[in-house]
Amino acid sequence: xxxxxxxxxxxxxxxxxxxxxxxxxxxxxxxxxxxxxxxxxxxxxxxxxxxxxxxxxxxxxxxxxxxxxxxxxxxxxxxxxxxxxxxxxxxxxxxxxxxxxxxxxxxxxxxxxxxxxxxxxxxxxxxxxxxxxxxxxxxxxxxxxxxxxxxxxxxxxxxxxxxxxxxxxxxxxxxxxxxxxxxxxxxxxxxxxxxxxxxxxxxxxxxxxxxxxxxxxxxxxxxxxxxxxxxxxxxxxxxxxxxxxxxxxxxxxxxxxxxxxxxxxxxxxxxxxxxxxxxxxxxxxxxxxxxxxxxxxxxxxxxxxxxxxxxxxxxxxxxxxxxxxxxxxxxxxxxxxxxxxxxxxxxxxxxxxxxxxxxxxxxxxxxxxxxxxxxxxxxxxxxxxxxxxxxxxxxxxxxxxxxxxxxxxxxxxxxxxxxxxxxxxxxxxxxxxxxxxxxxxxxxxxxxxxxxxxxxxxxxxxxxxxxxxxxxxxxxxxxxxxxxxxxxxxxxxxxxxxxxxxxxxxxxxxxxxxxxxxxxxxxxxxxxxxxxxxxxxxxxxxxxxxxxxxxxxxxxxxxxxxxxxxxxxxxxxxxxxxxxxxxxxxxxxxxxxxxxxxxxxxxxxxxxxxxxxxxxxxxxxxxxxxxxxxxxxxxxxxxxxxxxxxxxxxxxxxxxxxxxxxxxx
Amino acid sequence: xxxxxxxxxxxxxxxxxxxxxxxxxxxxxxxxxxxxxxxxxxxxxxxxxxxxxxxxxxxxxxxxxxxxxxxxxxxxxxxxxxxxxxxxxxxxxxxxxxxxxxxxxxxxxxxxxxxxxxxxxxxxxxxxxxxxxxxxxxxxxxxxxxxxxxxxxxxxxxxxxxxxxxxxxxxxxxxxxxxxxxxxxxxxxxxxxxxxxxxxxxxxxxxxxxxxxxxxxxxxxxxxxxxxxxxxxxxxxxxxxxxxxxxxxxxxxxxxxxxxxxxxxxxxxxxxxxxxxxxxxxxxxxxxxxxxxxxxxxxxxxxxxxxxxxxxxxxxxx
Numbered sequence: 011x012x013x014x015x016x017x018x019x020x021x022x023x024x025x026x027x028x029x030x031x032x033x034x035x036x037x038x039x040x041x042x043x044x045x046x047x048x049x050x051x052x053x054x055x056x057x058x059x060x061x062x063x064x065x066x067x068x069x070x071x072x073x074x075x076x077x078x079x080x081x082x083x084x085x086x087x088x089x090x091x092x093x094x095x096x097x098x099x100x101x102x103x104x105x106x107x108x109x110x111x112x113x114x115x116x117x118x119x120x121x122x123x124x125x126x127x128x129x130x131x132x133x134x135x136x137x138x139x140x141x142x143x144x145x146x147x148x149x150x151x152x153x154x155x156x157x158x159x160x161x162x163x164x165x166x167x168x169x170x171x172x173x174x175x176x177x178x179x180x181x182x183x184x185x186x187x188x189x190x191x192x193x194x195x196x197x198x199x200x201x202x203x204x205x206x207x208x209x210x211x212x213x214x215x216x217x218x219x220x221x222x223x224x225x226x227x228x229x230x231x232x233x234x235x236x237x238x239x240x241x242x243x244x245x246x247x248x249x250x251x252x253x254x255x256x257x258x259x260x261x262x263x264x265x266x267x268x269x270x271x272x273x274x275x276x277x278x279x280x281x282x283x284x285x286x287x288x289x290x291x292x293x294x295x296x297x298x299x300x301x302x303x304x305x306x307x308x309x310x311x312x313x314x315x316x317x318x319x320x321x322x323x324x325x326x327x328x329x330x331x332x333x334x335x336x337x338x339x340x341x342x343x344x345x346x347x348x349x350x351x352x353x354x355x356x357x358x359x360x361x362x363x364x365x366x367x368x369x370x371x372x373x374x375x376x377x378x379x380x381x382x383x384x385x386x387x388x389x390x391x392x393x394x395x396x397x398x399x400x401x402x403x404x405x406x407x408x409x410x411x412x413x414x415x416x417x418x419x420x421x422x423x424x425x426x427x428x429x430x431x432x433x434x435x436x437x438x439x440x441x442x443x444x445x446x447x448x449x450x451x452x453x454x455x456x457x458x459x460x461x462x463x464x465x466x467x468x469x470x471x472x473x474x475x476x477x478x479x480x481x482x483x484x485x486x487x488x489x490x491x492x493x494x495x496x497x498x499x500x501x502x503x504x505x506x507x508x509x510x511x512x513x514x515x516x517x518x519x520x521x522x523x524x525x526x527x528x529x530x531x532x533x534x535x536x537x538x539x540x541x542x543x544x545x546x547x548x549x550x551x552x553x554x555x556x557x558x559x560x561x562x563x564x565x566x567x568x569x570x571x572x573x574x575x576x577x578x579x580x581x582x583x584x585x586x587x588x589x590x591x592x593x594x595x596x597x598x599x600x601x602x603x604x605x606x607x608x609x610x611x612x613x614x615x616x617x618x619x620x621x622x623x624x625x626x627x628x629x630x631x632x633x634x635x636x637x638x639x640x641x642x643x644x645x646x647x648x649x650x651x652x653x654x655x656x657x658x659x660x661x662x663x664x665x666x667x668x669x670x671x672x673x674x675x
Numbered sequence: 676x677x678x679x680x681x682x683x684x685x686x687x688x689x690x691x692x693x694x695x696x697x698x699x700x701x702x703x704x705x706x707x708x709x710x711x712x713x714x715x716x717x718x719x720x721x722x723x724x725x726x727x728x729x730x731x732x733x734x735x736x737x738x739x740x741x742x743x744x745x746x747x748x749x750x751x752x753x754x755x756x757x758x759x760x761x762x763x764x765x766x767x768x769x770x771x772x773x774x775x776x777x778x779x780x781x782x783x784x785x786x787x788x789x790x791x792x793x794x795x796x797x798x799x800x801x802x803x804x805x806x807x808x809x810x811x812x813x814x815x816x817x818x819x820x821x822x823x824x825x826x827x828x829x830x831x832x833x834x835x836x837x838x839x840x841x842x843x844x845x846x847x848x849x850x851x852x853x854x855x856x857x858x859x860x861x862x863x864x865x866x867x868x869x870x871x872x873x874x875x876x877x878x879x880x881x882x883x884x885x886x887x888x889x890x891x892x893x894x895x896x897x898x899x900x901x902x903x904x905x906x907x908x909x910x911x912x913x914x915x916x917x918x919x920x921x922x923x924x925x926x927x928x929x930x931x932x933x934x935x936x937x938x939x940x941x942x943x944x945x946x947x948x949x950x951x952x953x954x955x956x957x958x959x960x961x962x963x964x965x966x967x968x969x970x971x972x973x974x975x976x977x978x979x980x981x982x983x984x985x986x987x988x989x990x991x992x993x
Contacts, residue, residue: 053988057988059990059992202988249992250992251992251993252991252992253989253990253991253992254990254991254992255989255990256987256988265982265983265986269979269982269983272978272979272982273979277743279739279742279743299966299967299969299970299971300967300971300973300975300976301977301982302967304742304743304963304967306738306739306742308735308738308768309735309765309767309768310764312732312735312765313732313734313735313738313764313765313768314735316728316732316735316738316765317735317736317738317739317742318739319728319736320708320726320735320736320737320738320739320741320743321739321740321743322739323726323740324739324740324743324747325743325744328739328743343729343732345729346728346729350726436983436984436989437983439980439983473703473704473724473740473744474703474704474744474746474747475703476701476703477703479702479703479722479724479725480724480725481721481724481726482725482727483718483725483726483728484711484728485727494719
């Protein structure tokens with residue numbers, strides 16, 4: 011039980027409690043404006059100085075059937091007065107706009123947590139759609155929680171009676187009423203959201219007026235309710251000095267690309283096709299024409315990368331962005347960029363697959379596709395971003411590698427990182443290193459596949475340069491001259507050259523970072539968006555006195571040079587990833603290490619407790635924890651949806667087989 | 676990299692090599708982008724910049740190049756399989772966007788490089804290795820396709836008609852916007868003689884009608900036949916005698932509507948050759964540049980500091 015639940019239970023508290031962190035989840039119909047309310051709440055949180063981590067979790071349908079279980083959209087925010095890395099395992103406060111939102115989100119709420127519901131939405135029809143036989147607000151179903159039932163729809167109408175808008179439109183403001191109430195609860199200023207409304211709507215637009223009024227009404231309603239010990243305050247976190255802004259992963263990717271363009275002096279070309287969850291990068295870059303960004307919304311994924319390859323050939327910083335299904339379509343063209351050794355950055359904001367899968371849900375299951383998913387021996391560099399703000403640094407590095415080494419680079423993000431927001435300490439401009447590029451000038455004896463002795467990069471001769479006219483293409487090249495060649499030995503040589511060009515990148519990149527114990531019992535290996543949960547788990551486990559560390563990999567191909575050595579320093583290696591064990595397979599194959607997998611494919615990020623439990627189980631200390639979980643019914647939220655037996659089955663399934671045959675290091 | 680002896684591709688190459696130096700475009704500013712297939716080996720025969728890409732994707736790659744470098748003269752060389760089968764989608768969109776590409780589609784009505792299967796332009800009943808009992812597919816008409824995509828310059832010419840090919844290439848080169856040229860090309864190995872009746876000196880004048888802007892549509896060895904409107908279609912009529920002048924259709928390649936050009940593209944006897952359509956319309960790359968200039972004119976700062984520090988609400992921690 012959290013401090014918040016404990017105090018709420020005690021009932022006897024000062025008017026506003028000081029708490030050091032809280033997790034709030036907004037939930038409602040996908041048309042209820044939940045994402046907007048959540049975004050506003052997080053913006054206000056960063057304005058008052060909290061550290062935050064967010065987790066928007068929404069259905070693929072734009073307007074799913076109202077009141078239905080699959081139509082529920084959620085936005086979880088973790089705010090804290092100290093440094094945090096995850097959106098939190100369990101909400102302390104749930105705002106449920108209808109019965110379906112309550113039904114799907116209640117299992118995640120901590121026992122004793124606070125539930126704010128829109129009681130107007132608990133109609134017989136909505137209850138039936140949510141599968142409630144009885145109204146949970148009237149029975150004992152919610153007795154373990156503190157329920158604040160508010161007729162939000164009615165109060166919202168009443169408060170807006172003087173606004174001249176159709177009733178339907180007024181009803182759409184109820185998310186801001188609820189937001190106002192939550193602002194009251196957490197003693198937040200309304201000004202940041204009022205400013206946003208002002209910027210969004212013209213002064214005389216009644217919709218803006220209605221939203222502002224609904225926000226105020228919700229706040230004032232809080233002051234009238236006779237609910238003691240409802241209010242809490244999360245103080246400002248201590249951040250290192252600097253200038254900050256709030257950023258999502260997709261936003262940071264876009265900024266990183268534009269920054270790379272400025273640092274390289276190359277105009278940015280972004281060829282893409284709309285796809286969830288990567289489209290926000292397209293939207294962001296489309297607004298930046300003053301930076302010379304040329305965005306091309308192509309007819310399909312193949313044309314998107316094709317156009318990017320054409321732009322790269324023409325001398326631009328060329329990028330294409332997509333998600334898993336789009337990466338599959340781009341495979342052949344990536345091979346062309348490998349063969350022609352052109353600089354190209356491919357963004358893959360991963361989502362749950364296979365096929366269309368679950369487009370708005372997160373997963374890390376494109377790793378092997380990124381590294382190997384092409385015909386022929388076709389190596390590319392593969393990087394993965396770890397946090398929303400890290401997307402900026404990773405985008406910069408991907409562009410740097412592509413441009414300086416003349417190679418395609420795949421950057422893996424995921425749906426969770428792409429949509430999640432966190433405060434970002436902006437880099438000092440002087441710390442951003444220029445990206446150095448040289449194009450060959452006119453001259454005799456030009457060889458399109460001559461190589462830099464150190465990087466093995468070929469010259470980037472661009473059309474328009476006199477005397478360097480040459481032909482490139484997908485057919486095998488003779489090294490040096492670039493002439494089409496079917497020579498068997500040349501082919502084997504070129505395959506080796508392409509492999510070596512990528513392998514040498516490991517000499518340029520930072521060694522893998524180890525967090526926690528330098529050596530000891532358990533090393534958790536992770537990559538991509540799971541970093542926050544893994545590092546938080548390491549902190550908790552070390553506090554429990556266990557010898558645990560994490561190695562988080564940004565570079566997946568090639569791997570940093572110290573990986574094998576680090577793996578050897580630990581008794582157990584646990585590879586945590588949101589797939590069926592893809593990095594696990596790579597590490598076991600490459601380093602012959604007896605590693606175990608912690609795998610989850612539910613379209614959801616790891617919860618910290620899942621990683622903590624897995625490590626404890628690995629060390630033979632897991633039973634106690636498991637029993638506790640069953641008692642709390644947490645397995646339901648895991649999506650097993652059944653009793654404790656299947657929870658155990660699910661647990662067993664999540665572990666890859668421990669190898670008895672492969673010797674540990 | 677060699678085509679088969681006797682291939683019409685050599686005829687096209689000869690004319691392109693003859694035409695290009697006369698265009699006044701520096702060699703280094705010309706890029707030839709091709710896909711996959713016999714036609715797509717074209718760049719290797721040219722001393723310009725060249726990019727032999729992947730099957731069907733040349734229009735997409737060329738589009739990216741043209742957006743990034745609008746000042747370049749970008750040519751796409753493709754074939755009936757490359758451009759109309761695997762790459763049909765890209766060809767459609769390059770044309771409807773009016774990207775300033777010069778697209779030469781070599782139509783030999785067969786897959787040559789894969790050794791003789793029917794193609795999307797093969798006629799019904801065509802017997803090939805993959806259609807031993809005859810193709811049951813209805814063919815696509817490349818010019819109709821281009822007109823339906825509202826390409827702003829559309830032409831058809833036989834490879835061996837060197838004079839007309841040269842004229843059309845020169846016009847395509849200077850056209851602002853997309854230029855689509857279907858080049859009827861004989862494959863001596865897998866589809867020999869497919870266009871003979873249109874190119875043979877003995878039959879050509881009776882089987883083809885040359886489109887000339889502003890001139891009545893007259894053809895035939897004796898110039899005695901012509902084309903007239905018949906309801907919503909065309910019909911062959913006599914070009915001589917009473918009322919012929921008023922009856923005969925006059926070709927207008929600049930007509931804003933592509934309707935007449937489309938009717939002409941459907942003709943099978945005679946087959947129309949020449950320029951079907953040549954209209955002015957804003958190009959895609961001009962639009963890109965216009966918006967870029969407009970964003971710059973709004974006086975928005977565009978440097979790293981603005982990008983990172985001014986683009987959103989920021990706060991300072993001391």
